[in-house]
Amino acid sequence: MNLKGKVALVTGASRGIGRAIALELAQQGMKRLILVARDRQKLAEAAKEIEARGAQATIMAVDLTKPIFVNVAAAQLWRSYGPIHLLVNCAGVAYQNSFLRSKLPQVQEELSLNFLGTYTLTQIIARRMASRKEGTIVNVSSLMGKVAAPTMATYSATKFAIVGFTQALRHELASYNIRVIALLPTLTDTDMIQKFELFRWVIPVTPQQVARALISGLHRDSPEILVGWQSHLAAWCLRFAPWLLDAIVQISSPQKLQVTGTFGA
Ligand SMILES: NC(=O)c1ccc[n+]([C@@H]2O[C@H](COP(=O)([O-])OP(=O)(O)OC[C@H]3O[C@@H](n4cnc5c(N)ncnc54)[C@H](OP(=O)(O)O)[C@@H]3O)[C@@H](O)[C@H]2O)c1
Numbered sequence: 119m120n121l122k123g124k125v126a127l128v129t130g131a132s133r134g135i136g137r138a139i140a141l142e143l144a145q146q147g148m149k150r151l152i153l154v155a156r157d158r159q160k161l162a163e164a165a166k167e168i169e170a171r172g173a174q175a176t177i178m179a180v181d182l183t184k185p186i187f188v189n190v191a192a193a194q195l196w197r198s199y200g201p202i203h204l205l206v207n208c209a210g211v212a213y214q215n216s217f218l219r220s221k222l223p224q225v226q227e228e229l230s231l232n233f234l235g236t237y238t239l240t241q242i243i244a245r246r247m248a249s250r251k252e253g254t255i256v257n258v259s260s261l262m263g264k265v266a267a268p269t270m271a272t273y274s275a276t277k278f279a280i281v282g283f284t285q286a287l288r289h290e291l292a293s294y295n296i297r298v299i300a301l302l303p304t305l306t307d308t309d310m311i312q313k314f315e316l317f318r319w320v321i322p323v324t325p326q327q328v329a330r331a332l333i334s335g336l337h338r339d340s341p342e343i344l345v346g347w348q349s350h351l352a353a354w355c356l357r358f359a360p361w362l363l364d365a366i367v368q369i370s371s372p373q374k375l376q377v378t379g380t381f382g383a
Pocket residue numbers: 129130131132133134135136154155156157158160180181182183208209210211212231258259260261302303304305306307308309310311
């Protein structure tokens with residue numbers, strides 16, 4: 119994809135991977151970045167950094183789990199700054215817990231942001247891209263959208279959903295000249311993982327590494343973009359030695375969180 123002079127909307131752009139992606143896209147010569155998240159202050163800081171790189175920045179402070187607000191805001195954005203050529207659905211939330219101790223409100227939050235939030239914005243933007251017969255959509259899944267692991271059952275479920283959603287849309291929207299891509303970062307050093315008990319031997323990458331992998335994937339027209347050698351190794355094992363991957367996942371998973379005992383009567 120040629121990024122120069124184009125407009126992108128990036129969710130989760132106030133911090134972490136989304137912010138790094140927005141900055142890298144500005145560095146690549148995009149004309150305007152539309153930054154979406156809830157924290158207006160942090161979005162304004164990211165916008166300043168983008169403008170320092172020579173691109174224009176617009177912020178949209180909205181809770182992506184509230185479809186009515188998202189609809190209104192996205193329609194206004196398209197009218198004022200459209201067309202949007204690239205949509206990056208990056209906002210996400212993750213809770214790590216033993217499944218037996220998992221809490222429904224946290225699961226609902228994961229589902230309403232990671233899956234339904236992505237669905238809502240994608241439908242709004244994809245309809246407009248379809249009428250112009252041009253666009254690229256990047257959905258941020260995770261290596262955990264391919265390899266599920268103990269203590270992350272519900273988060274993994276949302277990320278598997280994103281991989282399926284992306285695959286189906288890739289075929290369905292191809293006739294409208296819309297490319298749909300999945301980005302699958304491995305563990306990345308952001309706010310999200312600060313309270314996590316980490317998996318043994320998994321070395322976090324930086325958000326900047328994820329952003330750079332996305333850019334090279336966009337240039338190569340890859341349908342799925344894996345980040346880091348550990349992800350490539352995991353994908354290889356999944357394909358050729360799934361039994362080995364199962365064993366590695368089991369022994370590398372955080373033990374303390376896998377609570378044993380009696381639950382209920
Ligand atoms: N970190 C990892 O190890 C890792 C690995 C693989 C995949 N990922 C995926 O990468 C994406 C970004 O993760 P990250 O590590 O950068 O997380 P992060 O640092 O916690 O950032 C999450 C982003 O999502 C936004 N957000 C959260 N709730 C929102 C809501 N209700 N409405 C709108 N925006 C909301 C946050 O902004 P506000 O708080 O300002 O709203 C923030 O910009 C996620 O989809 C995650 O699943 C992360």
